[in-house]
Amino acid sequence: MIVQIVENGVVVNAIVLPDGATIASGGAAATLPDGGSYPAPVDATLMSQTGAAIGWGLSGGVLAPPVVTAPAATMAQLRAYANAKLQALLAIARPYTLASGVSVLCDANSDTMIGLDRLASWGAANPTATMAWTDNFATVTTISGAEVVALDAAVPAYWQSVYAELAIVMSAIAAATMTTTAEIEASAWPT
Numbered sequence: 001m002i003v004q005i006v007e008n009g010v011v012v013n014a015i016v017l018p019d020g021a022t023i024a025s026g027g028a029a030a031t032l033p034d035g036g037s038y039p040a041p042v043d044a045t046l047m048s049q050t051g052a053a054i055g056w057g058l059s060g061g062v063l064a065p066p067v068v069t070a071p072a073a074t075m076a077q078l079r080a081y082a083n084a085k086l087q088a089l090l091a092i093a094r095p096y097t098l099a100s101g102v103s104v105l106c107d108a109n110s111d112t113m114i115g116l117d118r119l120a121s122w123g124a125a126n127p128t129a130t131m132a133w134t135d136n137f138a139t140v141t142t143i144s145g146a147e148v149v150a151l152d153a154a155v156p157a158y159w160q161s162v163y164a165e166l167a168i169v170m171s172a173i174a175a176a177t178m179t180t181t182a183e184i185e186a187s188a189w190p191t
Helices: 075-091 110-125 145-174 181-186
Strands: 002-007 010-016 029-031 037-039 045-047 057-059 062-064 094-097 103-106 130-134 140-144
Touching (some): 010 057, 010 094, 075 145, 094 145, 110 145, 130 145, 140 145
Antiparallel strands (some): 002 010
């Protein structure tokens, strides 16, 4: 379930929660299928609307894309838009379910992956030791060294799938078979 984080009437981020999660009335928190909860960040509300993306605005209680009327984009603008799409996807905190059954959130930014790689070295040397994992929204979860190693494998796999789609998009832009930002958005980006 993709959940949008809305601040001042605009979607500023999105996260993926497990299927079966429900959002409380008013969007202050989400209840997870395991009985846990995910609170909305300070000064934000949670919403879940299929297809809504970062930058969309709240209009009459519904998220809607910004209205943009612009001239046709150049190839350079399309490439820049595709790269921005890639960065936005990598910045989304996605859930990863660990061997213990606990789900933790993690983005796939380069800094995160460098940190994960360093933590995985510790985890490989200390598989039964535990550490406090702090996710993108300051939720702290105790995980084992072995689970850090598994997370270090899962996050780069997602990263690679996003870059693989970027390669397809860039090839289509170069071939002039993808000529609009809407076509870039509609590409088969991993979720």
